[in-house]
Amino acid sequence: MGVIEQVKEVLKIEAQGILDLVDRVGPEFEDAVKMILRSKGRVILTGMGKSGLVGRKISATLNSTGTPSLFMHPAEAIHGDLGMVTRDDIVLAISNSGNTQEINKLLPIIKQMGAKIISFTGGLNSPMANVSDVIIDVGVEREACPMGLVPTTSTTATLAMGDALAVVLIKLRQFSQKDFKKFHPGGSLGERLTTKVKEVMFTDDHMPVVRAGSLVKDAIMEIDSKGIGATVVVDDEKRILGILTDGDLRRALIGQKDIHNMKVEDVMTVAPKSIDEDSSAAEALGIMELYGITHLIVSDRDAGLKGVLHLHDLLGREDFKLNGGHAVT
Amino acid sequence: MAATQLPKGLIVDLITPLSKDGGIDGKGLERHVKGLMPYVQAIFLAGPYMGEGTGLGPDQREELFHKTLLIVQSRLPVLVWISRATDEETETTLLLLKKRIEALKYAGPVLWVDTPLYYHSNRGLESHYKKISSLVEEPFVLINDPVLVRGKDQPLKRINIRTSILKGLASIESIKGLIFFGSLDRSYNYRKAVRSCIDFRIYDGDESRFLEHPSLNGVLSKGANLAPAAWKTITASSLNLNGNLEDYPDRMRQILDAGRYLNDLKNIYKGYGPGFFKQVLSKTGLIEHPASPDDSEKCAGDVERIIGLMEEHRNYTSFKTQS
Numbered sequence: 001m002g003v004i005e006q007v008k009e010v011l012k013i014e015a016q017g018i019l020d021l022v023d024r025v026g027p028e029f030e031d032a033v034k035m036i037l038r039s040k041g042r043v044i045l046t047g048m049g050k051s052g053l054v055g056r057k058i059s060a061t062l063n064s065t066g067t068p069s070l071f072m073h074p075a076e077a078i079h080g081d082l083g084m085v086t087r088d089d090i091v092l093a094i095s096n097s098g099n100t101q102e103i104n105k106l107l108p109i110i111k112q113m114g115a116k117i118i119s120f121t122g123g124l125n126s127p128m129a130n131v132s133d134v135i136i137d138v139g140v141e142r143e144a145c146p147m148g149l150v151p152t153t154s155t156t157a158t159l160a161m162g163d164a165l166a167v168v169l170i171k172l173r174q175f176s177q178k179d180f181k182k183f184h185p186g187g188s189l190g191e192r193l194t195t196k197v198k199e200v201m202f203t204d205d206h207m208p209v210v211r212a213g214s215l216v217k218d219a220i221m222e223i224d225s226k227g228i229g230a231t232v233v234v235d236d237e238k239r240i241l242g243i244l245t246d247g248d249l250r251r252a253l254i255g256q257k258d259i260h261n262m263k264v265e266d267v268m269t270v271a272p273k274s275i276d277e278d279s280s281a282a283e284a285l286g287i288m289e290l291y292g293i294t295h296l297i298v299s300d301r302d303a304g305l306k307g308v309l310h311l312h313d314l315l316g317r318e319d320f321k322l323n324g325g326h327a328v329t
Numbered sequence: 330m331a332a333t334q335l336p337k338g339l340i341v342d343l344i345t346p347l348s349k350d351g352g353i354d355g356k357g358l359e360r361h362v363k364g365l366m367p368y369v370q371a372i373f374l375a376g377p378y379m380g381e382g383t384g385l386g387p388d389q390r391e392e393l394f395h396k397t398l399l400i401v402q403s404r405l406p407v408l409v410w411i412s413r414a415t416d417e418e419t420e421t422t423l424l425l426l427k428k429r430i431e432a433l434k435y436a437g438p439v440l441w442v443d444t445p446l447y448y449h450s451n452r453g454l455e456s457h458y459k460k461i462s463s464l465v466e467e468p469f470v471l472i473n474d475p476v477l478v479r480g481k482d483q484p485l486k487r488i489n490i491r492t493s494i495l496k497g498l499a500s501i502e503s504i505k506g507l508i509f510f511g512s513l514d515r516s517y518n519y520r521k522a523v524r525s526c527i528d529f530r531i532y533d534g535d536e537s538r539f540l541e542h543p544s545l546n547g548v549l550s551k552g553a554n555l556a557p558a559a560w561k562t563i564t565a566s567s568l569n570l571n572g573n574l575e576d577y578p579d580r581m582r583q584i585l586d587a588g589r590y591l592n593d594l595k596n597i598y599k600g601y602g603p604g605f606f607k608q609v610l611s612k613t614g615l616i617e618h619p620a621s622p623d624d625s626e627k628c629a630g631d632v633e634r635i636i637g638l639m640e641e642h643r644n645y646t647s648f649k650t651q652s
Contacts, residue, residue, distance in 0.1 A: 009513070013542055016517050023524050097569040122545065124527065141520050141531070142544045147588040148567030149581065154545075 010144040010152070017140040017153035018160045024137045025164075032118045032134045033168055041088030041115070042068040046077065048102050050151045051094040051158065058092070058162030065170045074102035082106070087114030095119070096138070096154040098126020107131045120158050136161060197284050198277035200314065201298045201307030202228065208308065209234055212241055216252075216267055217260040219244050228310045230295045233268050239303045242268035245295060274299040277306050285314050334438045335468075335505055335530055336371035336406045337546055339564040341553040342379040343372050344606050345393055346616040353392045357616030361554070362400045364615065368557035370547065370564075371406040372397065373442065377477050379551045379603050382410040387422055395429045403437025408470060412447045419448055420461055427465050441465065442508070444472040450485050455497045462503040470506040471498065473519070474534060477510075489515060496522040499529050506530035508549050513542075540591065543567035552594055554606050555639065559587040590642045597631050597638075609635050 001009070036043055043062055045055035055071055062069035072081055072091075085091065091110050093103050098121040107117055111131055119132035122139025129135045138161050144152040202208075208226035210219045212235050222231045223246070230245040244264050252259045252267045259267060274297040275284050284296050288311055298307040343365075346357035362372065374397055375382040375390050382390070394409050401407055409426060413419045423441060430439060445454055462469060473495075475488040489511060490498070498504050499522070507523075509516055509531050516531065523529040530546040533539040539548035545568055553560040566584050598605055607619040609632050 009542070012513070020517075020520065020524075023521065099569070140545060141517065142533075142542050143567060144542055146541050146543075147563050147584050148543055148565075148569070149584055151569075 013142060013144040014153050014156045017157040020141060021138065021157055021161060024139075028134050029136060029165075029168075032136060032165065033172065035116055035118065035134060036067060036090055036165075036169060037172060039088060039090050039116070041086055041090065042070060044085060044089050044091045044115075045069060045071045045094070046074050046091060046103060046106065047094035048074055048100050050155050051096065051100070054155050054158050054162065055092070055094050057159060058094075058166070061163065061166045062169070065166050066173050067166070067169050074100070074106050077106050078102065082109065085110055085113060085115050090116045090118060092118045092120065093128060093132070094121070094158055095126075095128050096122050096140075096151060096158070098123025098128035100128070104128055104131075120161060122154065195281050196277070197275055197279045197281060197298055197309060198307070200281055201277065201309045202226070202313075203307045207305075208232065209238075209305065210244070210264055211236065212263075212265055214264050215260070216244075216249070216262045216264055219264045220249065220260075228295070228308065228312075230308070230310075231264075232272075232297055232305055232308060233264050234305050238305050240272065240274065240297055240299055240305050241265070242270045243272040243295060243297060244268040272297050274303075275309070276300075281314050284309050285311075288314075334406065335440075335528065336408075337530065338370035338548075338568055339368065339553055339557075339560050340371040340373050340408065340532065340547060340549045341365050341369045341557065341560075342376045342549050342551045343374055343397075344554050344603050344610065344616075345375060345380050345382075345385065345389075346607070346610075347389075347618065349618055351389070353389065353396055354617045355396050357610075358393070358396055359400050360615050361610065362397060365553065365557050366401070366405060368561040369405065369553060371408055371440075372401065373408040373410070373549060375410045376442070376549075377410060377412070377444065377447075377472075377474070379554065379606065380410060381603050382412070387425055390422065391425050391429060394426050395433070398429065398433055398435050398437070398439075401437065403435070406438040406440060408440045408442045410442045410444070410472075412442075412444045412472075415448050416457065419443070420464070423461060423465060427467075430467075439467045440505070441467055441469045442472060443469055444474055444477060446473075446478045446485055446488060446490060447481070451487055451491045451494045454490070454494055455501070458498060458501050458504060462501060465503075468503045468505040470508060470532075471495075471504065472508045472510070472534065473515075474508075474510040490519075492518045492522045495519055499523040499526045504529075506532060506546075508532045508534045509544075510534040513538075516544075537595065539567070540588065540595075551606070552591055552598070555598075555609060555635065556591060556594055556642070559590050559642065562587040563591060586642075590638065593638055594635060597634050601628070601631070605632070608632050609639075612636055613639070 045059040047055040059069040059071045072084060093107060095103050104127045107128060108131055110117060117132045118134045119128050120136050120138045121128055123129055124135060124137060138158045140153040140157050143154060208222050208228060208231035210222050210231050210233055212233055219231050230243055232240060233242045233244055235241055244267060248267050248269055273287055273291055273293060275287060277298050288296055294311040296309040298309060300306055346354035346361060348354045374380055374393055375385055377383050397407060411419055411423045413422050449457055473490045478485060478488040506529060520531060532546050533544040533548040536548055536550045536552055550560050562583060604619060605628060607616060610616045611619045612632060
């Protein structure tokens with residue numbers, strides 16, 4: 001058999017492993033979901049070897065989608081990590097055969113502690129299944145890998161079932177995109193928010209600035225050329241006096257003022273919100289959310305201008321645009 | 330029968346050791362079966378291929394069954410092929426073997442293995458099994474084997490059990506499993522059809538398929554006659570029978586070595602029938618006589634190559650420890 005044929009056969013076997021699960025999803029899945037939704041504790045994943053790796057991924061997915069979760073290595077659990085489990089927790093154990101020795105040593109103790117146990121297994125009559133409160137069947141017909149060198153179809157099927165669990169929980173918790181960002185510290189947003197303000201602010205020639213006494217029409221040109229919808233107004237010593245935003249201009253126009261020949265001091269917002277350049281981007285975002293603003297001035301202790309922040313650059317300009325404050329991806 | 334009594338793992342497609350007079354070579358059978366028992370989950374007797382079941386007379390089959398039960402002594406499930414040319418002959422064989430169980434007061438697990446399309450069409454199979462299963466207490470395992478059915482003098486139009494028929498058969502209490510030969514697509518359709526029967530097991534009849542993409546219920550292996558320990562290593566790994574897939578230091582090396590060994594053996598014996606296996610086992614001193622010795626130069630050379638491999642991989646064969 002050629003390489004392409006082999007690849008197709010492996011993919012077919014693995015896909016079939018997942019499709020087979022479709023017919024076997026039953027009320028026990030609903031029981032598992034209800035158990036997790038009612039729980040005051042966390043979902044603790046456990047599994048050995050490749051099942052453990054799958055458990056880590058499921059745990060990460062649950063965490064990212066609003067279900068507090070962590071992974072506990074069965075061998076480490078026996079040597080002390082079991083202390084992390086409380087009676088409010090739910091342990092989700094993964095073993096294709098249900099005969100994994102380390103897990104089967106662990107689960108009776110967990111049961112005794114009062115925590116609930118959900119098992120993902122193909123061994124429906126296994127010791128692991130026997131001690132579980134809910135058994136989710138993730139058994140597959142055959143593995144794709146020759147000679148059982150590594151689990152393949154079985155781990156794929158387990159992973160898919162874990163995703164199914166997370167997705168159902170997302171819907172039942174009415175988990176929104178906003179929540180996802182809150183619980184997604186490892187993603188690009190998380191990375192961005194751990195940076196310092198000075199690393200993401202506009203400075204020097206990229207920073208829109210006009211001096212006090214400038215005409216509004218000149219400020220409009222500055223706003224237009226720098227492209228962030230606002231300009232800072234400073235005095236001769238570059239101390240911050242105010243900010244002139246698109247919103248200020250709009251409100252002035254609504255007041256039917258002839259704004260073009262007005263001075264910026266007449267239209268700007270005085271005493272704008274500001275932040276220190278060594279603050280985190282997350283703090284900046286918090287101030288913006290609190291005051292409902294999209295620009296934040298970065299200043300030193302003497303109100304000297306250091307830079308300007310825009311909401312887009314905190315959240316990821318490529319993913320967001322102003323749309324009444326809602327993210328559009 | 331409880332689900333746990335159904336074998337899971339390695340089922341050896343046992344060769345039938347015959348003496349010169351056509352009877353069963355009891356001593357050879359005992360040596361061979363005892364050598365296999367530590368490594369296999371079940372023994373399949375009188376199968377159409379290795380067991381030469383299509384050519385065994387009722388008396389030979391009965392003698393083989395009787396002697397094997399005495400050797401196994403309930404320690405392993407024994408599967409025996411009952412199929413004959415007609416419904417009546419099959420039923421007669423079943424009852425004959427049943428009498429052996431009764432005569433021995435044998436209490437160990439026995440499963441009747443039947444290739445229904447060998448003597449019966451798809452039509453009426455369900456009522457056929459309702460009838461014959463009422464004659465015995467032991468469960469049945471079916472075989473779907475299009476090649477065997479096609480090879481008959483007057484093959485049926487349909488050479489596979491129809492999926493809808495299998496669904497009905499699986500719902501019969503005493504039918505517990507299927508040894509499957511055929512395409513992957515058909516195996517998926519069968520699996521889907523019997524999904525509601527939670528204890529129903531489908532075994533790989535094709536050991537080559539199992540080595541490539543192992544079924545998680547087990548395999549019927551002819552190669553296990555020669556290399557039971559290596560087959561045990563691979564089956565245990567594939568089915569995770571030990572319940573622990575952690576990478577102990579040389580686990581991968583052991584599996585790769587065993588797998589390479591089995592593939593090397595397979596590449597040599599793939600063109601041969603049971604007579605070749607018997608020649609090898611006869612040369613190792615395990616059985617007395619190869620029933621139909623092939624004296625060709627190629628065969629003799631291949632027997633020596635097999636024995637050479639077995640000696641090289643002595644860690645994976647029981648023969649040296651048996652002698």
